[in-house]
Amino acid sequence: MRWSEQAVDTEKASALPGLARLNNLITSVTTPEFAGVTFHEVVAKSALNRVPGGDSALPFGWTINPYRGCSHACVYCFARPTHEYLDLDGGDDFDRQIVVKVNVAEVLARELHRPTWQHHPVALGTNTDPYQRAEGRYRLMPGIIAALADSGTPFSILTKGTLLRRDLALLAEAAQHVPVDLAMSVAIYDDDLQQSVEPGTPTTAARLATVSAARDLGLSCSVFMMPVLPYLTDGLDHLHAALAAVRDSGASSVMYSALHLKPGVKEWWFSWLDREHPELVPKYRALYAHGTYAPTGYRSWLAARLRPLLREYGLEKGRADPSTGSMRSAALDDSARSLRLMGLNGRGTGAGTGIGTGAGTATGADVDTRPAGPPRALIAHELPGGARSTQPRLF
Numbered sequence: 001m002r003w004s005e006q007a008v009d010t011e012k013a014s015a016l017p018g019l020a021r022l023n024n025l026i027t028s029v030t031t032p033e034f035a036g037v038t039f040h041e042v043v044a045k046s047a048l049n050r051v052p053g054g055d056s057a058l059p060f061g062w063t064i065n066p067y068r069g070c071s072h073a074c075v076y077c078f079a080r081p082t083h084e085y086l087d088l089d090g091g092d093d094f095d096r097q098i099v100v101k102v103n104v105a106e107v108l109a110r111e112l113h114r115p116t117w118q119h120h121p122v123a124l125g126t127n128t129d130p131y132q133r134a135e136g137r138y139r140l141m142p143g144i145i146a147a148l149a150d151s152g153t154p155f156s157i158l159t160k161g162t163l164l165r166r167d168l169a170l171l172a173e174a175a176q177h178v179p180v181d182l183a184m185s186v187a188i189y190d191d192d193l194q195q196s197v198e199p200g201t202p203t204t205a206a207r208l209a210t211v212s213a214a215r216d217l218g219l220s221c222s223v224f225m226m227p228v229l230p231y232l233t234d235g236l237d238h239l240h241a242a243l244a245a246v247r248d249s250g251a252s253s254v255m256y257s258a259l260h261l262k263p264g265v266k267e268w269w270f271s272w273l274d275r276e277h278p279e280l281v282p283k284y285r286a287l288y289a290h291g292t293y294a295p296t297g298y299r300s301w302l303a304a305r306l307r308p309l310l311r312e313y314g315l316e317k318g319r320a321d322p323s324t325g326s327m328r329s330a331a332l333d334d335s336a337r338s339l340r341l342m343g344l345n346g347r348g349t350g351a352g353t354g355i356g357t358g359a360g361t362a363t364g365a366d367v368d369t370r371p372a373g374p375p376r377a378l379i380a381h382e383l384p385g386g387a388r389s390t391q392p393r394l395f
Contacts, residue, residue, distance in 0.1 A: 026102070034133060037071055037096050044101035047108035047144075048122070060121040060156065064108065066140040068099035070128040072160055073200035075272045076227055079127045081264035091268050095200065098134050105143025112151035122148060122155045125183075131161025133200065141167055149174035156181035158224060162202040162210045172217045182221040184211050184251070188233055189242040196276055197229075208249040215250035223251045223315075227259035228302060230287055230294060231280050239306065243313040253317040254310055258294040258302055266292075 024043040049063045069083055073095040083094045101107075111117065124130045130141055145167060148155045155178070157164070157171075164182070174180055186207050188194040194204055201207075214221040223246045228234050233242075246254055261269055266288065274281055287294055294302075310316035 031137070034071070034137070037098060037133070039134060039137070040097065040099045041102045042099055044104045044107050046111065047101070047104050048111050060123040062120050062122045063126045064104070064122060064124050064130075064144060065127045066101055066104045066124075066130050066138075066144065067128050067132060067134055069094050069097055071095055071098060071133045071200045072129055072198060074160075074198045076197065076229075076259055076261070076265065076269055078260065078262055078265055080268060081262065082127065098132075100134060100138055101140070102138065104140055105147055108144055109147040109150075112147055112153055117151065117153075119151070119153050122153055123158070124155065125158030125185075129159050129161055130157065131159040131163045133161075133163075135161065135163050142170055145170050145174055149177050149180075152178055154179040154181075156183065158183045158185060160185045160198070160201045160207060162206045165210050165213050168214055168217050168219065171214075172219055175219060180219065182214055182219055183224050183255070184208070184221055185224040185226065186242075186246070187224075187226055187228070189238060189245060190233070193232065197272070204245070208245055208251075211246075211249040211251050220252045221250075222253045222255060223249075225254050225256040228256055228306075229259050230298065231283055232277070234302060234305070236305070239309055243309055243315060247313045247315060251315065254315040256302075256306055258299050260293045261288050262292045 024045065026041045026043060029039045029041060030037070047064055049065065051061050051063060068086070069088075070077065070079070077094070080091070080094045083097070086099070088094070088097050124141075124144070130144075135141055145155075157180075164184075171180055171182070184207050186204055188197060189204055191203065194201070208223075211221045211223065225242060225246070233239075243254065259269075270281065270284070273284060287298065293299070307316070
């Protein structure tokens with residue numbers, strides 16, 4: 001077996017009460033290739049998650065989360081509190097206890113081929129990263145991509161993972177049948193700061209190289225410069241360097257937003273800040289004294305600084321989305337185009353594209369073996385001006 005020295009421990013769930021209560025937990029797995037990380041394999045009951053509030057506030061109404069938890073270990077990740085619903089903590093457990101929905105592609109294919117499915121846009125990467133390190137082991141995304149394309153469903157992927165490159169050919173094929181929207185999350189352009197704040201992620205240079213690789217295959221890819229960190233990444237020197245690098249990568253546009261710190265994330269962020277930049281603690285406490293979001297004054301200041309720079313670097317493209325204050329996804333804004341491509345009128349299932357999942361066997365390049373550090377995902381309804389969701393659906 002490729003995963004030598006693998007340990008399967010079905011009893012480990014007894015130490016994780018929230019997981020132990022799940023009747024769909026299969027095994028808990030550790031491997032030397034992913035030191036410090038435990039994978040909890042579960043059988044998913046469903047794959048598609050309805051976005052609370054419907055389609056009015058977002059350019060997509062449905063999401064898919066193949067994983068829960070994220071070994072990217074971004075200190076600022078707003079999804080950290082979701083682990084608490086499993087009686088896990090939003091700190092180290094979020095980074096190291098990863099729930100894997102091993103049958104998600106098969107369940108998704110069945111859901112998408114129901115006569116009632118209306119081919120609504122679907123988003124991946126809104127909660128935890130679909131191309132985190134676990135994907136190198138479990139290879140769930142090729143099946144998900146094929147199921148979406150085969151059913152005529154437009155979709156978007158937001159990731160920090162360079163493992164996206166493995167599936168670019170599959171995505172280029174899918175884009176011949178449905179609108180496909182790609183975005184790379186690259187918030188920090190100082191290498192030392194990036195490795196401190198996002199210790200489990202690929203480097204900024206590697207992520208931008210992935211953007212270029214997507215462009216070379218004819219795929220448009222935007223960059224999410226989120227979050228902008230007050231006093232750390234909002235200086236002009238950093239912003240000029242960032243936007244120049246993004247422009248040179250061939251990215252289509254940039255979306256940005258200031259850091260927001262919801263309960264459960266704020267404590268983790270301040271722990272890091274006190275350790276790495278204690279001089280900034282008073283400033284952050286003042287800035288976030290009254291809630292999750294930076295004050296309106298700061299956000300207005302940041303917009304006034306960034307918008308002219310986006311124009312200067314040719315990265316302000318697309319149509320402004322009033323629900324998020326950002327550029328609306330071109331692919332997800334055009335679900336009707338997907339139906340036309342598939343020869344559908346919103347009724348029935350896709351004619352079938354024949355898109356396969358054979359992206360090849362995982363190789364060493366597919367597996368990031370760096371130890372996990374002490375996430376990220378930026379969804380529009382978590383941004384200032386968007387509707388906030390209630391407790392997320394887990395399975």
